[in-house]
Amino acid sequence: MLTIDNQSLRGFLHHVETRFPHELLRIKGQVDTHLETTSAVFELDHAGKSPVVIFENVAGHSMPIVTNIAGNRTLLASCLGVEPADIADAFRERSQKHIPCELVSKGAWDEVVIEGDDVDLTKLPIPHQFSVDAAPYITAGQVTARDPVTGIDTTGFHRLMLKGKNKLGISLHSRRRMYEFHRRAEEQGQSLPAAIVIGNHPLHYMGSMVYAYPPNVRKFEIIGGLFGEPYRLAKCGVGDLEVPAGAEIVIEGEILANEHEPEGPFGEFTGYASYRSTQNIFIAKRIRMRRDAYFHSVVAGMSRDHILISCITREGEILNALRKNIPNVKAVHVPHKTCGAFMAIVSMKKVSEGEPKMAMLSALGTELYTKYVVMVDEDVDIYDMEDVMWAIATRVRAEKDIIMVPGVKSAIIDPTSDPVTFTVTKMGIDATAPTEAGFAERLTISDEQRARARSILESANFSL
Ligand SMILES: Cc1cc2nc3c(=O)[nH]c(=O)nc-3n(C[C@H](O)[C@H](O)[C@H](O)COP(=O)(O)O)c2cc1C
Structure with a gap:
C-alpha cells in the first residue's frame, strides 16, 4: 500500500480529502496562470467560502496548481488537532517544544533533476496574480539558508519575481533571519547559498513565521514541535542545506552579494500594490522535483491564504510574550481585516490600573509589524469588531488611555511607514473600563431571559 507522508503537502491534501471533503475543490476546466487562479479564489471568498483549490488543468503546463491551503481556520486548527478557538494557544504551546530533526537519505523531490542550461523557471506554472504585478511571482517559496557565522539554518516565505530562465527577484523586507544571514554573507564578500522549497505542509508554513526563539534553535525544530515528532529533512545540493524531505520542488541557487535590481510592484497583504523591496537577486x-509535482502558490493580496497564517502565529507569539509577565491576559485576536499584522486586540481580567498599559507596551514590542494594540476587558468579544468598537467608544478617555510611541522600526511595506527610515508611530488604546467605583454598568440579558424570549418568539412562529 502506498504510504502518504503526513508531514508533506500531499499528507495535508489527503487529510482534507478524507476528513473535510467539502473543503477541497478540484477544478478540471482549463485555467490560465494570468490572473485566473487568483480571481477564482477571491470569488470563493466573496461567497464566504475558503476551500483548498486544485487547478488540475493549467493552460500550457502539465503541472497542477494547488492554492488556498491556508485560507481556512478550521483546516489549520485540525492540523494541530484542536478546535478553531484553541488554535493560538495550541500553536503557542507547541511552538516552544523544539524537537531535533531527522535526516533521511533521500528527498521525495529527487526524482527529476534539471541543471545547467536546462534550468528554465518559465516552465513552471507560476501565476501572475494581479494586473499591477510586474511579472509572475512564486509566492509559496520557503527560502532556506544557513547563517554564515553560526551555521544555524532558517526557512521563511519571500516573494520571488520571475525575471528569466534562472533569475528571480527576491525581497527580504521582513528583515528577520534571512535578511541578516544575507547581510553577514555580504560582509564576508560572499553570496548566500540558498534553496527555495515549494509545496510544504501548512504546519511548516506556520512554524516558519515564529519570530521570538533562541538563536541556536533551528526553525525546522520548531516545525517538528508543531508536528509533535522530528521533522524529516534531506540534504539538497547547495551549501550543505537540509530541506523538507516530503516537499514537491526544490530550486537550488544563491542570493547574490551586493547586486540589486528593480523588483515589484506586487499585490501585497496590505491590499495595496507594493513598490518597496530590498531588491535582491536569486540565481537558480x-x-x-517529484515526477508528478504539484505547484503550490499562495494567493496574494488580502486573501485569507496570504494572511491567516500571520494572524494565528502573531496571536500565539503575542500571547506568549504577555503570559510571561501578566497571567491575567486572556486572549489575543489579530484580525484579517487589519492585514493579519498591524492591529492586535488583547483581552484581560484587569485587576489594577496600569496593567493594560503594561500589556500593550509588551505587545507593541513583540515584533515590528504590530503597530496598534487595543486592550479590552474579558466581557468584550475580541472576535467581534463591533463589540471592540463599542468598548473603544464607551470606555476610552482619550487624554489618558491612548499612548503613542513615535519613530519605531516597522514594516517596509506598511504604506504608512516613513519612506526613508521605515519607522511608524505605534499606538496603544486602553479600552478597559476604569476600576473606579461607580463607573457605568454594562447592560446584560441573562441566559434564562434569553431562553424565555426564544420560546415566546417560537410560539409566535418566528424562527430565529
Ligand atoms: C505568504 C507570506 C509571504 C511573505 N512574503 C515575504 C516576503 O516577500 N519577504 C519577506 O521578507 N517576508 C515575507 N513574509 C514574512 C516572512 O516569511 C517571515 O517574516 C519569516 O519569519 C521570515 O523568515 P526568516 O526569519 O528566515 O527571514 C511573508 C509571509 C507570508 C505568510
Whole structure:
C-alpha cells in the first residue's frame, strides 16, 4: 500500500480529502496562470467560502496548481488537532517544544533533476496574480539558508519575481533571519547559498513565521514541535542545506552579494500594490522535483491564504510574550481585516490600573509589524469588531488611555511607514473600563431571559 507522508503537502491534501471533503475543490476546466487562479479564489471568498483549490488543468503546463491551503481556520486548527478557538494557544504551546530533526537519505523531490542550461523557471506554472504585478511571482517559496557565522539554518516565505530562465527577484523586507544571514554573507564578500522549497505542509508554513526563539534553535525544530515528532529533512545540493524531505520542488541557487535590481510592484497583504523591496537577486542553478509535482502558490493580496497564517502565529507569539509577565491576559485576536499584522486586540481580567498599559507596551514590542494594540476587558468579544468598537467608544478617555510611541522600526511595506527610515508611530488604546467605583454598568440579558424570549418568539412562529 502506498504510504502518504503526513508531514508533506500531499499528507495535508489527503487529510482534507478524507476528513473535510467539502473543503477541497478540484477544478478540471482549463485555467490560465494570468490572473485566473487568483480571481477564482477571491470569488470563493466573496461567497464566504475558503476551500483548498486544485487547478488540475493549467493552460500550457502539465503541472497542477494547488492554492488556498491556508485560507481556512478550521483546516489549520485540525492540523494541530484542536478546535478553531484553541488554535493560538495550541500553536503557542507547541511552538516552544523544539524537537531535533531527522535526516533521511533521500528527498521525495529527487526524482527529476534539471541543471545547467536546462534550468528554465518559465516552465513552471507560476501565476501572475494581479494586473499591477510586474511579472509572475512564486509566492509559496520557503527560502532556506544557513547563517554564515553560526551555521544555524532558517526557512521563511519571500516573494520571488520571475525575471528569466534562472533569475528571480527576491525581497527580504521582513528583515528577520534571512535578511541578516544575507547581510553577514555580504560582509564576508560572499553570496548566500540558498534553496527555495515549494509545496510544504501548512504546519511548516506556520512554524516558519515564529519570530521570538533562541538563536541556536533551528526553525525546522520548531516545525517538528508543531508536528509533535522530528521533522524529516534531506540534504539538497547547495551549501550543505537540509530541506523538507516530503516537499514537491526544490530550486537550488544563491542570493547574490551586493547586486540589486528593480523588483515589484506586487499585490501585497496590505491590499495595496507594493513598490518597496530590498531588491535582491536569486540565481537558480538546479531544480529538483517529484515526477508528478504539484505547484503550490499562495494567493496574494488580502486573501485569507496570504494572511491567516500571520494572524494565528502573531496571536500565539503575542500571547506568549504577555503570559510571561501578566497571567491575567486572556486572549489575543489579530484580525484579517487589519492585514493579519498591524492591529492586535488583547483581552484581560484587569485587576489594577496600569496593567493594560503594561500589556500593550509588551505587545507593541513583540515584533515590528504590530503597530496598534487595543486592550479590552474579558466581557468584550475580541472576535467581534463591533463589540471592540463599542468598548473603544464607551470606555476610552482619550487624554489618558491612548499612548503613542513615535519613530519605531516597522514594516517596509506598511504604506504608512516613513519612506526613508521605515519607522511608524505605534499606538496603544486602553479600552478597559476604569476600576473606579461607580463607573457605568454594562447592560446584560441573562441566559434564562434569553431562553424565555426564544420560546415566546417560537410560539409566535418566528424562527430565529
Ligand atoms: C505568504 C507570506 C509571504 C511573505 N512574503 C515575504 C516576503 O516577500 N519577504 C519577506 O521578507 N517576508 C515575507 N513574509 C514574512 C516572512 O516569511 C517571515 O517574516 C519569516 O519569519 C521570515 O523568515 P526568516 O526569519 O528566515 O527571514 C511573508 C509571509 C507570508 C505568510
